[in-house]
Amino acid sequence: MKTNKTPCDLSSCLLCRNSLAGWLPLIDGNRQMLSFKKKEVIFSEGSQVAGVYFVYEGTVKIHKAWSQQKELILKFARKGDMIGYRALGNDQILPITATALDDVTLCFVALPFFELSLQSNHSLTYALMRFYANALQEAEKRMRNLALMDVKGRVAETLLMLQHKFGADETGQIVMNLTRQDMAAYAGTTYETFFRTLNELRTEGLIQQTDKSLILLDAGKLAILTHTDP
Amino acid sequence: MKTNKTPCDLSSCLLCRNSLAGWLPLIDGNRQMLSFKKKEVIFSEGSQVAGVYFVYEGTVKIHKAWSQQKELILKFARKGDMIGYRALGNDQILPITATALDDVTLCFVALPFFELSLQSNHSLTYALMRFYANALQEAEKRMRNLALMDVKGRVAETLLMLQHKFGADETGQIVMNLTRQDMAAYAGTTYETFFRTLNELRTEGLIQQTDKSLILLDAGKLAILTHTDP
DNA sequence: AATTAACTATGATATAAATCATACTAGTAA
DNA sequence: TTACTAGTATGATTTATATCATAGTTAATT
Numbered sequence: 001m002k003t004n005k006t007p008c009d010l011s012s013c014l015l016c017r018n019s020l021a022g023w024l025p026l027i028d029g030n031r032q033m034l035s036f037k038k039k040e041v042i043f044s045e046g047s048q049v050a051g052v053y054f055v056y057e058g059t060v061k062i063h064k065a066w067s068q069q070k071e072l073i074l075k076f077a078r079k080g081d082m083i084g085y086r087a088l089g090n091d092q093i094l095p096i097t098a099t100a101l102d103d104v105t106l107c108f109v110a111l112p113f114f115e116l117s118l119q120s121n122h123s124l125t126y127a128l129m130r131f132y133a134n135a136l137q138e139a140e141k142r143m144r145n146l147a148l149m150d151v152k153g154r155v156a157e158t159l160l161m162l163q164h165k166f167g168a169d170e171t172g173q174i175v176m177n178l179t180r181q182d183m184a185a186y187a188g189t190t191y192e193t194f195f196r197t198l199n200e201l202r203t204e205g206l207i208q209q210t211d212k213s214l215i216l217l218d219a220g221k222l223a224i225l226t227h228t229d230p
Numbered sequence: 231m232k233t234n235k236t237p238c239d240l241s242s243c244l245l246c247r248n249s250l251a252g253w254l255p256l257i258d259g260n261r262q263m264l265s266f267k268k269k270e271v272i273f274s275e276g277s278q279v280a281g282v283y284f285v286y287e288g289t290v291k292i293h294k295a296w297s298q299q300k301e302l303i304l305k306f307a308r309k310g311d312m313i314g315y316r317a318l319g320n321d322q323i324l325p326i327t328a329t330a331l332d333d334v335t336l337c338f339v340a341l342p343f344f345e346l347s348l349q350s351n352h353s354l355t356y357a358l359m360r361f362y363a364n365a366l367q368e369a370e371k372r373m374r375n376l377a378l379m380d381v382k383g384r385v386a387e388t389l390l391m392l393q394h395k396f397g398a399d400e401t402g403q404i405v406m407n408l409t410r411q412d413m414a415a416y417a418g419t420t421y422e423t424f425f426r427t428l429n430e431l432r433t434e435g436l437i438q439q440t441d442k443s444l445i446l447l448d449a450g451k452l453a454i455l456t457h458t459d460p
Numbered sequence: 461a462a463t464t465a466a467c468t469a470t471g472a473t474a475t476a477a478a479t480c481a482t483a484c485t486a487g488t489a490a
Numbered sequence: 491t492t493a494c495t496a497g498t499a500t501g502a503t504t505t506a507t508a509t510c511a512t513a514g515t516t517a518a519t520t
Contacts, residue, residue: 064370064371064374066374066378066379070378071378072373072374072377072378074370074373074374085363086363086366086367086370088359088360088363089360089363089364089366089367090360090364095367095370095371096370118356118359119352122349122352122355125352125355125356125359126348126349126355128359129318129348129355129358129359129362130318130319130320132359132362132363132365132366133315133316133318133319133362134319134320135362135366136316136319136362136365136366136369137316137319137325139366139369139370139373140294140304140316140325140326140369141294141325142373143302143304143369143372143373143376144294144296144302144304146373146376146377147302147376147418148296148300148301148302148418149296150506150507151506151507179466179467179468180467180468181466181467181468188377188378189507189508190507190508190509191467191468192469192470192507192508192509193506193507193508195468195469195470196470196507199469199470380476380477381476381477409496409497409498410497410498410499411496411497411498419477419478420477420478420479421497421498422477422478422479422499422500423476423477423478425498425499425500426477426500429499429500
C-alpha cells in the first residue's frame with residue numbers, strides 16, 4: 001500500500017455523486033488516495049473497520065475464505081464501486097476480504113467523515129439505503145443460485161456477469177484479466193469443474209475461447225441455462 | 231387475506247420505533263392490518279411492489295422458487311420483522327415470495343406513505359440504511375455457507391439459527407412449528423438428506439428429538455461444525 | 461537467460477448428496 | 491368414520507461434482 005498524491009476527480013463515486021457542490025471541498029480534504037499492487041490485500045476478514053473505499057482504477061475482488069483452501073468471491077469491484085461498506089452494520093468487524101487483482105487506486109474516506117456526510121445530507125443517506133437495498137436483492141438472488149442451481153447454470157451466470165461488469169470490445173471479447181481460478185471461485189465451484197464446463201459450453205457453440213480471450217456467442221442461450229434446470 | 235380491525239401497538243416495527251411521537255397518528259391513519267391463514271401467500275415473486283409489511287403475529291417464510299420443485303428459504307420473519315422491503319431497490323418487482331407458516335397478522339404500509347416517512351425523517355432513513363447493511367452482511371455470510379459448507383455444517387447452522395430466532399423454553403425445546411421440509415429448504419438441501427443429518431447429529435449426542443420437539447444439547451459443538459471442514 | 465512459481469489442461473477415481481422407491485403416521489376434509 | 495392429503499421415516503441407487511494425479515505452459519523473479 002502506498003499513499004498517492006494524484007487526487008480523484010470527485011465525481012465517480014456514490015459519495016461525490018450525492019453530495020452538493022459545496023460539500024466537495026470538504027470531501028477533498030478528508031479523502032486519501034491509496035495505491036495497491038496486484039495481489040495486495042486491501043483489508044481482510046476479521047479486521048477492524050476504518051472507513052469506506054471507492055475504486056478509482058483497477059479491479060478488486062471481494063471474497064470470503066473458508067477453511068484455508070476454499071474461497072467464494074462475492075463480487076468484483078471496478079471504477080466508481082464502493083467497497084468496505086459492509087462495515088456500516090452493527091458489528092464493526094469486516095466480514096470479508098478485499099484483494100487487488102491488478103494495480104489498483106482507491107479513494108479512502110474514514111468512517112467519522114463518512115458518517116458526518118450522512119448526517120448532513122439526507123439524500124446521501126437515502127442513496128446509500130437504496131444502494132444497500134439493491135445489493136441485498138442481488139445477494140439473495142445469488143444465494144439461491146449457489147444453493148439450487150447446478151454448476152453449468154452458475155458458470156453461465158458467471159460469464160454473463162463478467163460480460164456485464166467488464167464489457168466486451170468490438171470483436172465481442174470480454175476485456176478482463178481474471179484467472180480461471182477466480183472465475184471458478186465466483187461461480188462457487190472448483191477450477192477443474194469450471195474448466196470442464198467451459199469446454200462443454202464451447203462444444204455447444206455458446207462461447208468461444210482462444211488463449212486469453214473469451215467471447216459469448218449466444219448470451220440468450222446462456223441466460224436460459226440460468227433460468228431452468230437441465 | 232382479510233383486513234383486520236384490531237390495530238397494532240405502534241411500537242414493535244422499524245417504522246414506529248424510528249418515528250417521532252408526533253408522526254405516529256399519521257402512521258395510524260396509513261397502515262392497514264391484514265390477516266393471512268396458514269399457507270396463504272402474502273406476496274409472490276415477480277409481482278409489483280405495493281408497500282412494506284411488518285409482522286405483528288405469526289411466522290412468515292421468505293423464499294425463492296426454482297424450477298417448480300425446488301425452493302430456498304431465505305429467512306423466517308416474526309414479530310417486529312419487516313418484509314417486502316426488498317422492493318425498495320431499483321426494480322419495482324418483488325424478487326421473492328412470502329408465505330404464512332401459521333395464522334399471521336401483518337401491518338401493511340403503502341409505499342407512498344413509507345417514502346414520505348423516509349423523506350420527513352432522516353433518522354428513519356438512517357435506521358433503514360443500517361438495517362439493510364446488516365441484512366446484506368447476513369446474506370453474504372449465508373451465500374458463502376451455501377456455496378462452500380457441506381450439508382452437515384449447513385444443517386448445524388440452520389439449527390442454531392432456529393434456536394436464535396424461535397428461542398427455547400425451560401426444557402431447552404425450540405418452540406416452533408416448522409416442517410422438516412421447510413428446515414431443509416432453509417439449509418439448502420433435500421428433505422431426505424436433512425433428515426439423515428439430524429439422525430447423525432442425534433447419534434453424536436449434539437441434539438435430541440422426540441416427536442415434534444427439538445433440543446440442542448451441545449450448541450458449542452454445533453457451532454464448530456459451522457466453522458470448520460469435516 | 462535461467463529458474464521458480466502460478467496458471468492451465470485433462471484423465472481417472474472417489475464421494476457427498478440427490479433422486480427414486482416404498483411405507484408409515486398424523487392431521488384435515490368429506 | 492372413512493378417505494385423503496401432507497408430512498415423516500428409511501433403504502437402495504444414481505449422478506453430479508470434488509478430489510487426486512500428472513503434465514504442459516505461461517508469467518514472474520533472480
